[in-house]
Amino acid sequence: MIPIRSRIKRKNGLPTAIPSTQSSKSKVQLDAIFRICFNFVVLIGLFILVRGVPRYSTIRSAFLNNTYDTKAPLEPLEIRFPDRPSCFQTVLPIGEYVTEEKDDLLHGLKQREKTTVIIISSSSKKLETTLPLYGDMNGVIDRVLVLWNNQEECPPKVPLYTKVDLFVIPQRTDSLNNRMGEDVLKYTRTRSILHATDDVFLPVRYIRYMIYTWVQNGVDSIVGDWKDRGYADSSSGGYSKFFPEKQKGSSKERRHNIVSTRSMIIGRKWVEIYAKKERVNNFVDEEANCEYIMISALIRKNTERRNPILLDIPKEHDREELTAEKEVDETLNKEDEVIEKGQRDRCVQKAMAFFGNDIWDTEE
Numbered sequence: 001m002i003p004i005r006s007r008i009k010r011k012n013g014l015p016t017a018i019p020s021t022q023s024s025k026s027k028v029q030l031d032a033i034f035r036i037c038f039n040f041v042v043l044i045g046l047f048i049l050v051r052g053v054p055r056y057s058t059i060r061s062a063f064l065n066n067t068y069d070t071k072a073p074l075e076p077l078e079i080r081f082p083d084r085p086s087c088f089q090t091v092l093p094i095g096e097y098v099t100e101e102k103d104d105l106l107h108g109l110k111q112r113e114k115t116t117v118i119i120i121s122s123s124s125k126k127l128e129t130t131l132p133l134y135g136d137m138n139g140v141i142d143r144v145l146v147l148w149n150n151q152e153e154c155p156p157k158v159p160l161y162t163k164v165d166l167f168v169i170p171q172r173t174d175s176l177n178n179r180m181g182e183d184v185l186k187y188t189r190t191r192s193i194l195h196a197t198d199d200v201f202l203p204v205r206y207i208r209y210m211i212y213t214w215v216q217n218g219v220d221s222i223v224g225d226w227k228d229r230g231y232a233d234s235s236s237g238g239y240s241k242f243f244p245e246k247q248k249g250s251s252k253e254r255r256h257n258i259v260s261t262r263s264m265i266i267g268r269k270w271v272e273i274y275a276k277k278e279r280v281n282n283f284v285d286e287e288a289n290c291e292y293i294m295i296s297a298l299i300r301k302n303t304e305r306r307n308p309i310l311l312d313i314p315k316e317h318d319r320e321e322l323t324a325e326k327e328v329d330e331t332l333n334k335e336d337e338v339i340e341k342g343q344r345d346r347c348v349q350k351a352m353a354f355f356g357n358d359i360w361d362t363e364e
Contacts, residue, residue, distance in 0.1 A: 087154035088170045114142040115211055115265065116188040118179060121198040122149045124156030129322060130201050135162030140207045142190050143167065147183065149174045176291040177281045179261060180274040191219060191268050195261040198322075202263060205317040210265045213309055219267045222299050222308040224259030225319070229310050231256050232293070232348040234360035239293070239344035257360055258296040259308040263319060266299065274298055283350055290347030297351035297359050305363050 117134060121127055127146065134144050141164045148155045148170045155168040167187065171178045178184075179195055192214055196202055202210075214223045231240050239258075274280070274295065284291045300306060313319070352359055 085154060112139060112208075113192075113211055113215065114140055114190055115192045115194045115207065116142055116190045116268075117144045117194050117196055117202075117207075118147065118184055118188075119144065119196050119198050120147045120149055120176065120179060122153075122174070123198060124153070126198040126322065127156050127158075130198065131166060132159050132162070133201060135159060135164045135166055137204050137207070138163035140204055140211065143187070145169060145184060145187055147171050147178045147181070149178060173285075175285050176289065177284050179291060180271045180295065182275065185268070185271045185275065188268050188271070192265055193268055193271065195264045195266070197262045200262055201320040201322060203317055203319065206263075206313055206319055209311065209313065209317070210263070213311060214265045217309050219269075220299070220303050221267075221306065222259065222296065223265045224308050224310055225263040226310045226312045228260035228262050228264070229256040229308075230258035230260065230293070230296075230344075232258055232351070232360040234352075234358065237345060237349040237352060239348045255307045255362070256310060257300065257305075257307050258293055259310060261292045261295070264292065264295075264308075266295070270295070270299060273302070277354070280354055283347075283354075287343060287347060290344060293344065293347040293351055294354075297355045300359055301355040305359070305361060307363060 119127075119130075131144070131146070134141060144164060144166045146155075146166070146168045148168055151174055155170055158166055158168060169183050169187075171181070171183070175181075184193065192211065194202075194207065194210065210223050214221055217223070229241065231242065232238075233240070277294075277298070280294050280298070284294055296308060299308075348360065
C-alpha cells in the first residue's frame with residue numbers, strides 16, 4: 001500500500017496524522033511555475049538564436065523579409081514593382097528623424113554624432129567588399145542606404161548581421177537624382193548625409209573628420225574631398241578641375257566652388273529643397289551626370305555663395321579606391337567619349353539659368 005504523505009497535527013493534546021493535501025497543492029503550483037519559467041527561457045533562447053544577440057541588429061535587405069529589432073521597426077512589405085520579380089519588393093524601416101544630435105568633439109558629449117551613408121549602385125560585386133566594413137562602423141554611421149539603380153538585376157545579398165543597419169532599396173528609375181530623392185529624405189534619421197560612390201571605401205577616421213568639419217563649419221555647409229574639387233567660371237560658363245590660366249593673378253580670390261558626390265557630406269535639409277526643383281531634376285535626368293554641380297549650386301544659392309570645404313585627408317586615413325588608378329583613368333576617358341564634350345559646361349550654364357547668373361561668383 002502506498003503510504004499517504006502526512007504531517008502531525010495536535011488536537012486536544014493528541015497527535016493526529018492527516019493527509020497533506022495542502023503540500024500536494026503547493027507542489028503542483030511550484031511545478032507549474034517552473035514549467036512557465038522554463039518555457040520562457042526557451043523562448044528567449046530561440047528569439048536570440050533567430051535574431052542575434054540584442055546589441056547587434058539584423059542587416060536590412062530590401063528583398064529579404066527579415067525580423068528586425070525595436071530600434072528600427074518595419075513598415076509592411078511595399079509592392080513598388082508589381083511587374084518585377086519578388087526580389088524587387090521592399091521591406092523598409094519607419095523613418096525616425098533625429099534633430100538634436102551633437103558632435104562630442106565640439107560639445108563634449110558622450111554620444112558622438114553619426115551620419116547616414118548614401119550609395120548609388122548597379123553592381124553587386126562592388127558592394128561585396130564595402131558593405132560588411134561599413135556595417136561595423138556603428139561609432140560614426142547610423143544607417144547605410146544603398147539605392148539600387150539597376151532596373152534589370154536583383155539587388156545584392158548582404159551579410160546577415162551587422163552593428164549598423166544596412167538597407168538595399170530598389171529605385172523606380174536609373175537616375176542620379178535618387179541621391180536626393182524621397183527614399184533618402186524618408187529613411188535618413190540623422191541631420192547630415194554622406195554621399196559616396198560604390199567604387200571607393202571611406203575609413204572610420206575619414207568619416208569622423210568629415211562629420212567634425214561639417215559641424216564645425218555649420219550645418220548648412222558642404223564638405224568634400226580635395227581630389228573631387230571642381231571650378232565653374234562665372235564669366236565663361238565653363239567647368240574645369242583647375243582655375244583657368246587667364247584668371248591667375250586676378251585681384252579676386254578664386255576658390256573651387258564645386259565638389260563631387262564621390263565623398264560629400266551635406267545637411268539633410270538640402271534633400272527636401274532639391275526634390276522640389278522639378279526643372280533641375282529633369283535636366284539632370286537628361287544630362288545624366290551633373291547632379292553634383294546642381295547640388296553645389298543649390299547650396300551656394302541659399303548660403304550667400306559659400307564655397308565647399310575641401311579636405312586634404314592624410315594618406316594614412318585616406319579613402320581607398322577600389323578600382324586601380326589606371327582603370328579609373330580609362331573609365332573616365334571612356335565616359336568623356338560617351339558624354340558629349342562640354343556636357344559639364346552645359347551643366348554649369350544651366351545652373352546659372354536656374355539659380356542666377358552670379359551663382360558662380362566669389363563669396364559675398
